[in-house]
Amino acid sequence: AFDWRRGQKQVPLRLDQVHEPASNDNSPLSKLIRTEELEETLNAIGRVSGPCREAFVMRYIQQQSTDDIAEQLGKTPHQVRALCYKVLSHLRDVLGSDQSSSSGKEQYDVEN
Template sequence: MSDRRTELLELLDRSGASLYALLTRLTLRQDVAEELMQDLFIKLSAAREQGGVECWHAYARRTAINLAFDWRRREKSRRSCPLDESLECVSQAGSPLVKLIESEELDQVLAAIGRLHGPSREAFVLRYIQQESYEDIAQHLGKTPHHVRALCSRAMSAMRDLVLKDGREVQHVEDE
């Protein structure tokens, strides 16, 4: 087995579980996460052949995030009706309709995260989905913890605008 392939297998052995958990959280489906893990392996293998990547763990995580949001964009066209058209008053908190609404609200939030770009999206996902510390995120992104806090703050502000304005893009988060 080549050294590059061995390196890739070691990376997936060390980080595979956390990458799979991240994909599952972003897609909300284990079957899709499994497929995306295969796609991730193929992309990492191709990138290994080309070289030029300094931190493979960060590259793998960024690629996994991008794969998940690419999948969400493709699936967006399959939704049958928007949340606003299906809202009704419900008295039971655990009813199937309430669960459906909560699921669609989560889908709206994840769709809004997908509209963020570059380091803002990555910092937001690492902080609020993966619950990593600002210091760890800063180390992975090559930025200061203060800069990561600013990225997360701007991303959160953009997220609020996107979700509250029915998904219409109000502003773009600019990365520095």
């Protein structure tokens, strides 16, 4: 039975092969929620300062490799990954909580 199962190779489906969105819910409410979530995420990224934001934007928005980012910022690829991790961790903390900041204009230095 195990040999038969091993013989049944499953080819993983690549994302570029998927043509349908995960959700077909195109209601106005869903669009509004997605827009607000995107705006909240972009605002949270905007409040991160310095090389952390640069590295994060280059990596996850511009889709550059860590080697390219490291070369541009004068850092090692490991340092770039660490900067991106710090920003991701910070964004999870900020966006994962239901409490929003009072003014929304604070800047966060996540390099510490």
